[in-house]
Amino acid sequence: ETGVTQSPTHLIKTRGQQVTLRCSSQSGHNTVSWYQQALGQGPQFIFQYYREEENGRGNFPPRFSGLQFPNYSSELNVNALELDDSALYLCASSDFYGYTFGSGTRLTVV
Amino acid sequence: AQTVTQSQPEMSVQEAETVTLSCTYDTSESDYYLFWYKQPPSRQMILVIRQEAYKQQNATENRFSVNFQKAAKSFSLKISDSQLGDAAMYFCAYRAYGGATNKLIFGTGTLLAVQP
Numbered sequence: 001e002t003g004v005t006q007s008p009t010h011l012i013k014t015r016g017q018q019v020t021l022r023c024s025s026q027s028g029h030n031t032v033s034w035y036q037q038a039l040g041q042g043p044q045f046i047f048q049y050y051r052e053e054e055n056g057r058g059n060f061p062p063r064f065s066g067l068q069f070p071n072y073s074s075e076l077n078v079n080a081l082e083l084d085d086s087a088l089y090l091c092a093s094s095d096f097y098g099y100t101f102g103s104g105t106r107l108t109v110v
Numbered sequence: 111a112q113t114v115t116q117s118q119p120e121m122s123v124q125e126a127e128t129v130t131l132s133c134t135y136d137t138s139e140s141d142y143y144l145f146w147y148k149q150p151p152s153r154q155m156i157l158v159i160r161q162e163a164y165k166q167q168n169a170t171e172n173r174f175s176v177n178f179q180k181a182a183k184s185f186s187l188k189i190s191d192s193q194l195g196d197a198a199m200y201f202c203a204y205r206a207y208g209g210a211t212n213k214l215i216f217g218t219g220t221l222l223a224v225q226p
Contacts, residue, residue, distance in 0.1 A: 035214075042116075099155075
């Protein structure tokens with residue numbers, strides 16, 4: 001098992017900029033989900049990708065977008081960054097049996 | 111919409127003692143999954159225990175056990191013989207059975223401190 005790797009681990013961006021976060025998938029998992037965890041809060045579901053298609057989305061605006069690649073790795077893109085986008089972004093790959101989370105990317109928007 | 115509530119922002123336990131973390135949830139579904147996750151300072155969510163709603167028997171994993179009360183929509187986690195390594199943020203989570211997504215709905219978490 002390879003686990004889930006997220007990059008980068010930390011990132012500082014300026015309001016209005018764009019950011020791309022990356023996530024590898026656990027071997028054998030074809031589904032990837034992204035979560036936003038604000039300080040002191042539980043993770044909030046952003047969206048999910050299954051076999052390169054988005055098949056579920058939480059209450060996040062369109063400036064949050066993503067991709068999944070043929071090897072099931074994934075990207076989260078956020079355009080026009082706002083201060084409130086500062087958070088820990090978690091990626092989780094999954095199959096029917098369960099989830100494997102990465103250690104997250106800490107994004108700070110200044 | 112489904113919701114998960116954790117009413118204890120912080121808890122403290124002495125090493126080797128037992129502590130119970132509370133979680134309630136709201137759903138109109140009859141089949142679903144419930145989870146407890148641990149998030150240490152490394153930030154990675156680690157599965158502690160999982161319960162299928164159709165199973166009446168409470169799940170147990172070594173020192174960790176749950177008290178699942180389906181009618182009351184309550185899902186508490188009991189940690190026995192607490193160890194220093196148990197100190198972390200604990201999240202209760204819900205997932206619907208079936209459906210298009212594997213979306214997890216998390217509570218706001220309980221920060222557990224373990225005193226030596």
